[in-house]
Amino acid sequence: xxRIKNGRVMDPASGTDAPRDxxxxxxxxxxxxxxxxxxxxxxxxxTRDEILDASGLIVAPGFIDLxxxxxxxxxxxxxxxxxxxxxxxxxxxxxxxxxxxxxxxNDSASVTRGIVERAAAVASTRVWPVGAASAGSRGESLxxxxxxxxxxxxxxxxxxxxxxTARLLRQVMDYCRSLDLPVIDHCEDASLFAGNSMREGRxxxxxxxxxxxAATESIxxxxxxxxxxxxxxxxxVAHLSARASLEAVRAAKKRGVRVSCEVTPHHFTLxxxxxxxxxxxxxxxxxxxxxxxxxxxxxxxxxxxxxxxxDHAPHEPASKEVEFDRAPFGITGxxxxxxxxxxxxxxxxxxxxxxxxxFTTGPARVLGRERRIAEGQPADLTLFSTEHAWTFRAAExxxxxxxxxxxxxxxxxxxxxxxxxxxxxxxxxx
Amino acid sequence: xxxVEKSQLMSATEIDRTVQRLAHEIAEKSGGTKNLGLIxxxxxxxxxxxxxxxxxxxxxxxxxxxxxxxxxxxxxDLSKVAAQPVLHSSEIPFGVDDxxxxxxxxxxxxxxxxxxxxxxxxxxxRPQRVRLCVxxxxxxxxxxxxxxxVGRRVQTSGTEIIEVRLNEIDHEDRVMLVELV
Amino acid sequence: xxERLRHLLSIEPLTAAQINFVLDEAKPFQEFQRYxxxxxxxxxGKSVALAFFEASTRTRISFATAAARLGxxxxxxxxxxxxxxxxESLLDTVRSLDAMKPDCIVMRHSSxxxxxxxxxxxxxxxxxxxxxxxEHPTQALLDALTLRDRLGTLEKLHVTILGDxxxxxxxxSNLHLLSxxxxxxxxxxxxxxxxxxxxxxxxxxxxxxxxxxxxEGADAVIVLRVQEERLHExxxxxxxxxxxxxxxxxRLRRAKPGALxxxxxxxxxxxxxxxxxxxxxxxxVLEQVTNGLAVRMALLFMLLGGxxxxxxxxGSKHVAD
Numbered sequence: 030x031x032r033i034k035n036g037r038v039m040d041p042a043s044g045t046d047a048p049r050d051x052x053x054x055x056x057x058x059x060x061x062x063x064x065x066x067x068x069x070x071x072x073x074x075x076t077r078d079e080i081l082d083a084s085g086l087i088v089a090p091g092f093i094d095l096x097x098x099x100x101x102x103x104x105x106x107x108x109x110x111x112x113x114x115x116x117x118x119x120x121x122x123x124x125x126x127x128x129x130x131x132x133x134x135n136d137s138a139s140v141t142r143g144i145v146e147r148a149a150a151v152a153s154t155r156v157w158p159v160g161a162a163s164a165g166s167r168g169e170s171l172x173x174x175x176x177x178x179x180x181x182x183x184x185x186x187x188x189x190x191x192x193x194t195a196r197l198l199r200q201v202m203d204y205c206r207s208l209d210l211p212v213i214d215h216c217e218d219a220s221l222f223a224g225n226s227m228r229e230g231r232x233x234x235x236x237x238x239x240x241x242x243a244a245t246e247s248i249x250x251x252x253x254x255x256x257x258x259x260x261x262x263x264x265x266v267a268h269l270s271a272r273a274s275l276e277a278v279r280a281a282k283k284r285g286v287r288v289s290c291e292v293t294p295h296h297f298t299l300x301x302x303x304x305x306x307x308x309x310x311x312x313x314x315x316x317x318x319x320x321x322x323x324x325x326x327x328x329x330x331x332x333x334x335x336x337x338x339x340d341h342a343p344h345e346p347a348s349k350e351v352e353f354d355r356a357p358f359g360i361t362g363x364x365x366x367x368x369x370x371x372x373x374x375x376x377x378x379x380x381x382x383x384x385x386x387x388f389t390t391g392p393a394r395v396l397g398r399e400r401r402i403a404e405g406q407p408a409d410l411t412l413f414s415t416e417h418a419w420t421f422r423a424a425e426x427x428x429x430x431x432x433x434x435x436x437x438x439x440x441x442x443x444x445x446x447x448x449x450x451x452x453x454x455x456x457x458x459x
Numbered sequence: 460x461x462x463v464e465k466s467q468l469m470s471a472t473e474i475d476r477t478v479q480r481l482a483h484e485i486a487e488k489s490g491g492t493k494n495l496g497l498i499x500x501x502x503x504x505x506x507x508x509x510x511x512x513x514x515x516x517x518x519x520x521x522x523x524x525x526x527x528x529x530x531x532x533x534x535x536d537l538s539k540v541a542a543q544p545v546l547h548s549s550e551i552p553f554g555v556d557d558x559x560x561x562x563x564x565x566x567x568x569x570x571x572x573x574x575x576x577x578x579x580x581x582x583x584x585r586p587q588r589v590r591l592c593v594x595x596x597x598x599x600x601x602x603x604x605x606x607x608x609v610g611r612r613v614q615t616s617g618t619e620i621i622e623v624r625l626n627e628i629d630h631e632d633r634v635m636l637v638e639l640v
Numbered sequence: 641x642x643e644r645l646r647h648l649l650s651i652e653p654l655t656a657a658q659i660n661f662v663l664d665e666a667k668p669f670q671e672f673q674r675y676x677x678x679x680x681x682x683x684x685g686k687s688v689a690l691a692f693f694e695a696s697t698r699t700r701i702s703f704a705t706a707a708a709r710l711g712x713x714x715x716x717x718x719x720x721x722x723x724x725x726x727x728e729s730l731l732d733t734v735r736s737l738d739a740m741k742p743d744c745i746v747m748r749h750s751s752x753x754x755x756x757x758x759x760x761x762x763x764x765x766x767x768x769x770x771x772x773x774x775e776h777p778t779q780a781l782l783d784a785l786t787l788r789d790r791l792g793t794l795e796k797l798h799v800t801i802l803g804d805x806x807x808x809x810x811x812x813s814n815l816h817l818l819s820x821x822x823x824x825x826x827x828x829x830x831x832x833x834x835x836x837x838x839x840x841x842x843x844x845x846x847x848x849x850x851x852x853x854x855x856e857g858a859d860a861v862i863v864l865r866v867q868e869e870r871l872h873e874x875x876x877x878x879x880x881x882x883x884x885x886x887x888x889x890x891r892l893r894r895a896k897p898g899a900l901x902x903x904x905x906x907x908x909x910x911x912x913x914x915x916x917x918x919x920x921x922x923x924x925v926l927e928q929v930t931n932g933l934a935v936r937m938a939l940l941f942m943l944l945g946g947x948x949x950x951x952x953x954x955g956s957k958h959v960a961d
Contacts, residue, residue, distance in 0.1 A: 148808035224873075234837040237752035237774030237809060306753030350731055354772070529668065532682045532710075532941070543644045543946045546938070548668040582677045 030054045031451060035064065036083030036412065040090060041386040042401035051088065052078075053408040056450035064406035077174065081453065083412050086445050089385045090400045091123025091409025093392040094363070095266055095291055096188070096213075096338035099125070099156075102143060103132025108343040108429050110144065111151040115362070116427040117341070118455040120363035121388075121444030123409035124155035128164065136161035136172035137327055141180035153454040154447075157183040157396070162201045163171070166312075167439060168193025171200060178208055185395050186213035188267055191249055193219075195256055202262035211263040211289075211395060216249035216274065226354045228301040228315040236306065238353060243321065245297070246314050247273035252287055254281045265289035265395050268340050271312040272324035278349055279333045289395045291338040294362060294369035298326045301384035306351045308356035309434040312342065329387060330379050336391040337384075339366050343430030361428050365421055366437045374415070382414070407449035417457075418442045463638050468595070468613060468621070471632035477610040478507070481592055482514035482630040484608050485561060492521040494587065496553055500576050501529045506627035507594060508563035526551030526586035530564075555584035560611040561608070565623040570604035595634060597621050647766045648939060650775040651816040659817060662938060664786050669934035670785075672709070683712035686944050689742035691734065692751040692769070698905055699769050699778075702929070703746045712944070715742050719850050730812040734758050745773075752809075765943045769942045773807045778939065780813035780905050782932040786924050789861055789931075790900055794821040800854050800895070801825065802865025802885060802914060803885050810904045814862060819843040828854030829864075829885065830876055837882075851885050858895040863887050863903045864899050878911060888914040892922065901925050902948035 033051040036060070038049035052060040056079030079326060099107040102219070110127075117125045127144070129135035129193055135144060141158055148156035160182035161172040166189065174185055192198045192214050205212050222245050227233050250266055254277055257264035269275060269290040281288045295312065300319050304310045315326075328334040342359025349356050373379040388411070393400035402410070423436040447455040469477070492515070499508030505527045512525045531537070537544060551589040560574055573591055580586060584637055592608035597615045613621065615636070622635040642657040651659075657780040672678065688707040692700050706712050717737060737745065747755050752772030759766040788794050789927040799818055805811045805827050815825060815838070824844035827834060831849045837843050848854050855861060865880055892901065901913075901923045909915040909922070917923060 127818075231837040231840050234806070234835045235841060237772050237812060239773075306756055347729070351729055352749065352754045352757055354751045532668075532680050534682075537682065537945050543641065543642075543942065546665050546668045546941065548671055578681070582675055584676065624655070 030078050031081060033081045033083050036086050037087035038088045039385050040402040041381055041382060043344045046382060053451045056408050058402060058404060058406045058408050060404060063064045073199045074210040074287060086414050089411045090389040090402050092388040093425045093440050094122045094125045095336050095343040095392045095395060097125050099127040100131065100343060107345045110147050110156065112379050112427060112429045114152040118447045119427050121411040121413055122154055122363060123366050123411060123447060123449045124157055126157050126159050126183060126341040128159050128186060128188040129161040134161050134165050136164050138173060138176035138180040139201055139252060141177045146316050154449050159184045159186050160292055161190050162187045163197060166190055168197055171204060174204060178210060183456045184211045184213050188215045188398045191215050191217045192267055197253055198253060198256045199260060202256055202260040206260055206262040211265050212264045213267050214253050215267045216253055218245050218248045221245040226311060227304050228317055229302050230318055232301045232304055240333055243271035243317065245440055246271050247277060250274040254286060257288055257455045258286045263287045268293050268323060270296045270315055272321045275324055275328045275333055288334040291336040292325050292329060292334050293338060293340045295360060296387055297329060298321060298369050299423060306353050308353055309359055309360060311353060311356050311433055312360050313358035326378050332340050332414050335395060337366065337370055337387040338444055339363055343428050344432050346431055349432045352372045361433045368440035368442055369446050373414060408448060410448040411444060412446040413444045415442045419443050421434060460517050463548045463640050465480055465627050465636045465638050467633060468636050475537050478510045479514050481610060482511045486515055486519045490558060492523060494559040496560045497523055497524045497525045498559045498560055498562050498564060500527065500572060501512050501527060501547060501624055503623055503628060504564040506625045507565060512562065524553045528576055530575040530579055532574060535571060546582060551583065553585050555580060557587045560589045561592050562589060563592045565594050566621045567596045567606050568599055570600050570602035573604050574602055583594045595621050602616035645942060648777050649755050649759055649768045650778045651813045656794055656820040661718050662781055663788060664935040665942060666785055666938040672928055673933060678709050680709060681711040682941065683710040683944055686743040687713040687715055688940060689737050689745045690736060691713040691745055691747045696748055702932045703769065703936050706933055706940055710937055710940055715740060716728050716841060721931045731761060736791050738762050767939060770809055775813045776809040777813055778935055780817040781809050782928055782935045783814055783934055784817055785931045786902060786928050790924065791859060794818065797823045797859040798857050799823050799825050799860050800828060800858040802854065802887060804833040804866065805829050806866050807833050810864060815843060824948055826854045852894055855891055855894040858899050860900040860902060861895060863901060863913050867889040882911060886912060886914060887917050889916050892917055902928060
């Protein structure tokens with residue numbers, strides 16, 4: 030058995046924030062007890078407890094990343110399931126949801142099975158794939174959603190792109206409601222998006238780069254919310270980046286619509302003023318204004334935002350070493366997510382327990398699952414320090430790709446150990 | 460490296476007397492001054508050319524036009540002059556074609572400045588004749604160039620420098636022999 | 641001595657002193673254009689790579705002529721026949737060019753920031769001949785030289801810029817340059833190409849869609865080209881543009897008497913500019929071209945003609961001869 034002792038357990042589901050020892054047996058949690066208690070738990074005769082000393086650390090339920098790109102199958106130059114999940118584990122994640130824009134697109138049970146089987150063989154974390162909403166994500170006809178669900182998808186999306194039309198979205202949502210699958214949409218008005226490479230504003234005008242207004246996202250959010258309301262389907266807004274979008278989500282929640290949303294660490298850390306032709310600041314949706322960032326942070330704190338998700342989007346270096354408007358959108362994010370969230374905690378803008386929710390119960394609820402530290406629950410745990418000083422170096426990342434704006438950033442707080450199904454998949458050498 | 464003054468070669472009066480003498484010589488040896496033009500090589504050739512013209516007006520009563528020539532674009536040692544060379548305009552208020560020109564400079568040394576000046580002149584036209592007038596000839600020629608009118612000949616070594624100071628630029632009239640130590 | 645230029649990527653970071661220095665260095669080259677024999681040996685043995693990834697006739701010829709008159713050689717990359725069509729990346733193309741050891745690269749590209757991107761990867765000086773919608777530094781410099789020559793000063797002028805401001809690198813460079821001399825601006829054009837953000841960039845800027853209002857009190861008008869088609873954007877019918885924004889003699893009369901008319905070229909007579917204005921006494925378009933040559937010669941001279949940074953300049957007093 031594995032015993033995690035001396036840690037401070039923070040479990041949003043039960044509201045526990047207290048010192049606790051935890052015993053894991055195989056892939057389950059068997060006991061959670063105050064330190065010193067749980068003496069009844071003793072290793073069977075002849076064996077010994079493996080001990081993990083969590084002194085000074087927070088022990089939280091295993092983090093879930095609702096949105097990432099693992100690139101396998103088909104784009105293994107930039108990432109694979111193996112390297113991506115290794116990076117995720119270093120970031121404290123115990124489960125990740127890779128989006129379907131692989132090659133081929135994950136729009137059928139066979140592709141889903143391929144991913145699930147590969148993950149079982151080599152992944153450091155659990156892999157819960159998101160299946161395509163439409164065949165090939167081409168926005169024309171439905172993908173094999175029920176078959177994919179049986180093969181293991183946890184949600185449906187055409188991410189990379191928006192679900193093309195309101196009509197298609199309505200069909201997808203009606204169908205997914207009957208299957209009790211959430212629909213995740215990359216909310217974007219294609220005509221306002223076309224040809225742009227950053228957020229429209231003073232910086233885009235100054236740099237002479239084509240910019241898209243915040244309405245590019247919020248128009249689509251408004252549309253999707255209405256279709257969700259019409260169909261009663263669970264709807265989740267991917268990588269929400271604009272204040273106007275958040276306001277729409279807030280209002281819809283008040284009305285009782287089953288809507289949720291996620292925000293990425295780069296959107297609550299950076300703004301469009303940080304863009305200066307460096308393609309490591311180019312992603313979609315683009316970095317927003319300072320007002321957007323402030324609104325997102327407020328939403329993280331007050332519950333309007335349900336989850337922090339990385340949208341980890343690896344690209345091999347050569348593809349990003351081009352002119353800004355030709356560069357692909359996306360940055361990596363697994364290994365810096367927690368540390369960036371802790372920056373908000375240290376600044377007093379986000380309570381620590383709330384931050385833990387955003388990585389655990391929040392995303393779990395979107396998927397219709399539980400995430401807690403209790404007897405019988407899966408042995409997925411994230412151990413982290415709020416104080417450990419370290420510098421993130423892109424060159425040392427476990428990801429195959431290096432496209433991050435945070436290279437060289439000094440952090441206070443880090444993931445220290447990650448446990449998936451009872452196995453320690455990551456341990457930081459302090 | 461610093462500059463050490465060794466001796467004074469010409470005083471203000473001596474400079475003036477020399478200028479007067481050079482003006483005479485030029486007038487004598489030109490077979491008529493109608494077609495003459497004086498061209499001062501920037502920087503210190505310019506006030507010298509102007510003083511010579513003034514002297515010619517004073518003693519001979521002749522008006523000889525004066526132009527200025529910036530040779531920066533024609534130097535062969537541009538990269539050694541300065542990290543960022545500063546250009547000035549050449550101003551020659553008369554046509555160069557068929558003119559009898561006197562190039563005027565303060566010091567004649569290797570001859571490269573004069574070579575550059577001639578390149579510049581010939582870009583402007585085709586003079587009938589070009590002769591050289593200098594205040595000091597210090598030897599050490601590296602090109603086949605000689606002055607027709609010389610104020611003073613001085614023997615110098617490689618580390619010595621002839622510093623011509625003129626009122627119009629340096630606020631005093633003096634020729635100094637200095638050394639780089 | 642203002643701080644030495646290494647690249648010329650944009651006007652924005654330059655000081656007024658640096659700009660004045662360039663304009664002063666251009667003066668002798670203005671006269672040079674009148675010499676019977678327009679050939680110097682100043683940059684003999686140096687080579688200038690002309691990497692024009694976006695089609696351009698006038699600017700490219702201007703730079704090529706500037707280099708040739710200074711005695712330098714040119715290495716010519718032409719976008720139409722370039723390896724870019726075969727999928728080679730910009731960086732690889734430029735690196736190949738660099739491997740032929742030119743002394744500098746003059747580059748034009750359709751992506752904003754492309755010159756800055758290339759300069760990060762090369763050791764040699766890069767001159768921006770226009771990058772996307774970002775800047776066109778030599779255009780602003782030649783415009784400034786033209787204004788300074790005709791009006792006697794650049795200080796506190798009232799300048800109107802007329803046209804598609806949003807997509808114009810000429811507008812941006814001119815705004816940056818002239819604002820360093822205390823000028824104030826009126827930007828005028830169709831509303832969808834007139835971003836309000838220009839009002840928040842720390843320069844005295846007034847925006848209007850009405851051309852009559854725009855011209856009042858102007859010392860100079862810069863008329864921009866009209867790009868007929870723009871990807872992803874619904875086009876504005878040209879007749880609309882002519883109706884509302886063509887610079888006609890009547891409209892020009894609203895400006896100060898003798899106000900100058902500048903145009904970066906190429907002009908489309910009868911579209912953004914009335915032929916009478918283009919050929920009229922207030923038009924500076926031909927001087928702009930001559931001044932462009934002078935400015936580009938000055939820049940090449942400044943970037944390639946001097947010594948390296950490691951050789952400290954000795955005053956001309958103490959140099960042999």
